[in-house]
Amino acid sequence: MPFATKLKVAIIGAGPAGLGAAIELNKLEFVEWRVYEQATAIREIGAGISIQPSTWRLLEILGAAKNFHSRDIYRPIDNHAVQHRNGRTGELLSSHGQVDTPLNQLHARTLRSTLQQALLKEVNPSKISVAHRLLKVIRSPSGRLSLRFENGHTDDVDLIVGADGVRSVVRNFIFPEHKISYTGRTSYRAVVNEEDIAHLNIPDAVTFWHGPNSWLYTCGLGSGKYELTSMGREPEKDADKVSWGQDATVEQHTQHFQDFSPIVRQVAEFSKDIKQYAMFAGPKLKEITALGSVVLVGDASHPLSGAFGSGAGFALEDVYTLGQSLKWAHEKGLSVKAALNLVDRIRSPHYARLYAILDEYAATDKSIRSHDPPLSFDDAVSILIAQTWSRKGHWIYNYKIADVCKDAIEVENARLSGNALPDEVQDGNAASQFISVQESAKL
Numbered sequence: 001m002p003f004a005t006k007l008k009v010a011i012i013g014a015g016p017a018g019l020g021a022a023i024e025l026n027k028l029e030f031v032e033w034r035v036y037e038q039a040t041a042i043r044e045i046g047a048g049i050s051i052q053p054s055t056w057r058l059l060e061i062l063g064a065a066k067n068f069h070s071r072d073i074y075r076p077i078d079n080h081a082v083q084h085r086n087g088r089t090g091e092l093l094s095s096h097g098q099v100d101t102p103l104n105q106l107h108a109r110t111l112r113s114t115l116q117q118a119l120l121k122e123v124n125p126s127k128i129s130v131a132h133r134l135l136k137v138i139r140s141p142s143g144r145l146s147l148r149f150e151n152g153h154t155d156d157v158d159l160i161v162g163a164d165g166v167r168s169v170v171r172n173f174i175f176p177e178h179k180i181s182y183t184g185r186t187s188y189r190a191v192v193n194e195e196d197i198a199h200l201n202i203p204d205a206v207t208f209w210h211g212p213n214s215w216l217y218t219c220g221l222g223s224g225k226y227e228l229t230s231m232g233r234e235p236e237k238d239a240d241k242v243s244w245g246q247d248a249t250v251e252q253h254t255q256h257f258q259d260f261s262p263i264v265r266q267v268a269e270f271s272k273d274i275k276q277y278a279m280f281a282g283p284k285l286k287e288i289t290a291l292g293s294v295v296l297v298g299d300a301s302h303p304l305s306g307a308f309g310s311g312a313g314f315a316l317e318d319v320y321t322l323g324q325s326l327k328w329a330h331e332k333g334l335s336v337k338a339a340l341n342l343v344d345r346i347r348s349p350h351y352a353r354l355y356a357i358l359d360e361y362a363a364t365d366k367s368i369r370s371h372d373p374p375l376s377f378d379d380a381v382s383i384l385i386a387q388t389w390s391r392k393g394h395w396i397y398n399y400k401i402a403d404v405c406k407d408a409i410e411v412e413n414a415r416l417s418g419n420a421l422p423d424e425v426q427d428g429n430a431a432s433q434f435i436s437v438q439e440s441a442k443l
């Protein structure tokens with residue numbers, strides 16, 4: 001579809017992906033957009049969220065970094081990004097520094113609501129329709145997309161941005177065969193008032209406490225709050241009763257760190273507002289766009305179930321790529337489909353790499369659990385940390401999406417002008433992400 005004079009865009013969902021999309025699309029004068037959110041108000045549940053260096057860079061581009069006050073974020077005094085401890089003994093097994101990271105982009109923890117409010121401040125509220133739950137999308141023979149909402153509202157648009165999270169209705173419309181399922185793991189997230197635990201000897205750090213089958217994550221959040229998140233295996237039969245953020249008890253939370261250091265169990269006693277999250281994930285999508293008029297961003301495009309602790313960052317990378325791709329296609333007089341193809345070429349290989357890392361993690365986990373004779377608590381933890389948590393994936397947090405987009409656009413421009421291209425164009429940051437010329441030819 002060529003660009004309409006005004007490209008009418010519906011953004012479904014007002015999480016980090018949807019709000020980020022609104023900010024990026026608002027920069028494009030040829031786009032008319034509206035956000036539809038099912039909740040009756042824009043609010044976040046759940047405890048904390050990590051803001052990685054790559055996420056800070058995007059928040060700066062989006063203009064939202066300035067909306068964070070230093071009292072609303074937590075950074076440890078020695079600027080480590082994360083530490084890993086043996087959950088039983090408390091022994092510090094690894095600590096990751098951030099040597100080359102500018103101070104304003106150092107990893108930080110904050111309340112999820114703080115991130116949401118920082119993004120929300122940059123969005124025109126009159127363009128967000130709350131209490132609008134998308135039920136389905138109908139495509140007319142002419143290709144026009146018609147949105148049907150639970151409250152009876154309808155809207156016809158040129159482009160749908162599916163930012164509706166892990167259980168995306170938009171994804172179900174374009175890829176009905178894609179299914180998410182319970183991963184066998186359940187997480188509990190609790191917030192503690194910092195003053196309540198000031199007398200306890202908990203490290204001033206961003207800490208994973210590990211056991212062979214579970215972990216606990218403790219850290220400050222700013223705003224006088226402290227977070228405890230646990231993750232452990234729970235049988236499938238329980239998965240249907242828990243979804244996103246149900247109330248839970250201290251006993252449910254602590255079951256996954258019963259045999260951990262007494263310090264963390266003491267902190268857990270002060271937990272308030274404990275929520276339970278069954279982890280659902282789905283296989284990697286081959287493509288994250290379809291029909292030349294639908295694009296998935298954020299968790300809708302990569303149901304990773306919180307793996308890597310950077311999903312909000314990934315979401316912002318997606319929407320930045322979308323904005324850059326639409327701008328490029330519009331300037332070149334190309335179609336919306338051309339823009340979406342570019343989004344796919346930039347983002348799909350990236351997600352392929354993330355899924356490959358998770359496959360490696362799963363293989364390590366399996367080999368530890370099937371070890372004969374069974375490994376001791378301490379041996380299993382040492383192997384886990386050495387082979388998964390300390391090894392792979394740190395490039396993700398320093399990913400420079402702006403450079404990646406710039407490189408990809410240069411490739412496209414060279415191709416359009418008929419210039420010879422190198423066989424492969426290397427991703428600006430990561431070791432081995434390539435956008436191949438053969439792929440480019442799909443345009």
Ligand SMILES: Cc1cc2nc3c(=O)[nH]c(=O)nc-3n(C[C@H](O)[C@H](O)[C@H](O)COP(=O)(O)OP(=O)(O)OC[C@H]3O[C@@H](n4cnc5c(N)ncnc54)[C@H](O)[C@@H]3O)c2cc1C
Binds near residue numbers: 012038039169277314
């Ligand atoms: C346990 C856990 C820990 C995590 N920790 C981190 C972390 O430390 N750092 C980090 O960056 N990420 C983390 N993540 C991931 C992060 O929370 C998500 O990746 C991020 O919230 C994705 O944003 P999103 O906007 O795509 O989806 P969501 O935040 O899920 O937002 C989707 C929005 O769409 C709305 N919606 C859904 N369906 C409809 C519909 N039919 N109609 C209208 N609206 C709809 C929803 O109400 C919601 O507001 C974690 C995730 C989990 C589960």
